[in-house]
Amino acid sequence: DVKVTQSSRYLVKRTGEKVFLECVQDMDHENMFWYRQDPGLGLRLIYFSYDVKMKEKGDIPEGYSVSREKKERFSLILESASTNQTSMYLCASSRRGQGQWGYTFGSGTRLTVV
Amino acid sequence: SQQGEEDPQALSIQEGENATMNCSYKTSINNLQWYRQNSGRGLVHLILIRSNEREKHSGRLRVTLDTSKKSSSLLITASRAADTASYFCAPMRHTDKLIFGTGTRLQVFP
Numbered sequence: 001d002v003k004v005t006q007s008s009r010y011l012v013k014r015t016g017e018k019v020f021l022e023c024v025q026d027m028d029h030e031n032m033f034w035y036r037q038d039p040g041l042g043l044r045l046i047y048f049s050y051d052v053k054m055k056e057k058g059d060i061p062e063g064y065s066v067s068r069e070k071k072e073r074f075s076l077i078l079e080s081a082s083t084n085q086t087s088m089y090l091c092a093s094s095r096r097g098q099g100q101w102g103y104t105f106g107s108g109t110r111l112t113v114v
Numbered sequence: 115s116q117q118g119e120e121d122p123q124a125l126s127i128q129e130g131e132n133a134t135m136n137c138s139y140k141t142s143i144n145n146l147q148w149y150r151q152n153s154g155r156g157l158v159h160l161i162l163i164r165s166n167e168r169e170k171h172s173g174r175l176r177v178t179l180d181t182s183k184k185s186s187s188l189l190i191t192a193s194r195a196a197d198t199a200s201y202f203c204a205p206m207r208h209t210d211k212l213i214f215g216t217g218t219r220l221q222v223f224p
Contacts, residue, residue, distance in 0.1 A: 004156075031210045042216035043157075043202070050210065059213075090156055094210055102147055103212060105156035 003027075006091050006106035013113050019078040021109050023091030030096035032074035033103070034058075034066065036087040043090065049074055050096065081113045118146070118186075118203040120218040128223050133190040135218040137203030144206050146179055146186050151200045151217070160188075160201075193222045 007022035023032065031050055035043040035058075045058030047066040055066050063085060067075045074093075078085055088110050092103040118137045127133055137146070145164045149157040163170045163179045163186065170177045176189040186205075190197055200217040 033212075035214075040216065043214040045211065045213065048211060058211075088154070092157075092212075096210060100144070101210075102159035102162050103149075103157070104159065105149075107156045108154070110154070 004091055004093050004104050004106040006089075006109050008109050009107065011109055011111045013078075013081050013111065015082060015113055017078075017081045017113075019081045019111070019113075021076040021078075021089055021091075021111070023074045023076070023093075023106055024072050025074075025093040025104070026072065027093060027095075027104065028071065029093035029104070030071070031094045032068065033092045033094075034064075034074065034076045035090045035092065036060070036085075037090060037108075038087050046076065081111075083113050085111065086113045087111060117213045118205045118215045120201065120203055120215050122218060123216070124219045124221070126221045126223065127193055129194055131193055133193050133197070133220055133222070135188045135201050135203075135220070137186040137188070137205075137215075139184050139186075139203075139205040141184075141205070141207060143181070146177075147204045147206060147212070148175075148177060148186075148188050149202045149204065149214075151202065153199070157202065190220075193220075195222050195224050198222045 004025045033048040034046040049068045065077045091106040095101040118139045121136045148160045151157045202217040204212040
């Protein structure tokens with residue numbers, strides 16, 4: 001069964017910590033995405049990547065960075081976690097195709113920054 | 115904006131009834147996708163309808179697309195308690211980037 005795996009289901013970190021959220025897909029997809037989801041705000045795109053070592057900013061990249069050293073893995077990094085980054089983080093992947101394909105999502109990581 | 119806007123924001127029905135959710139968008143699209151999200155989980159892709167299609171079926175799901183009105187609807191027939199979830203539409207332009215709205219929260223009571 002093809003899937004996107006997020007390394008942690010729940011995570012609690014302290015303010016100021018550097019936080020790594022990992023996402024791995026086994027579908028050989030070119031595209032990978034990171035979203036955060038907050039009540040009343042829906043899903044907002046943080047960063048995405050169309051290929052290894054490539055990244056593009058989404059709508060809310062401030063306070064985040066990403067790394068894609070291998071095709072199957074896309075990491076989201078919170079350089080210095082803050083309480084306003086408490087949220088549900090969702091990773092997704094898709095085939096490259098100019099919008100022809102649907103996304104496969106991971107189960108999400110609920111991050112709490114205290 | 116590429117974002118789709120779902121309507122209504124919330125919908126409550128009894129099991130066995132039909133549920134209809136609507137989506138409006140503002141730009142030309144390549145296709146439009148619908149996703150479901152169970153509480154606290156990731157999104158699941160339900161159906162994709164291309165811009166040259168007007169209607170598509172998948173099991174109890176029926177999706178329509180009216181590109182002249184820039185709108186789509188998702189109909190779930192004979193709903194079940196297990197259909198309780200949030201539903202999102204995502205209009206797709208000629209890029210691979212999906213922008214989601216805030217979704218419709220569907221509650222199906224047994």
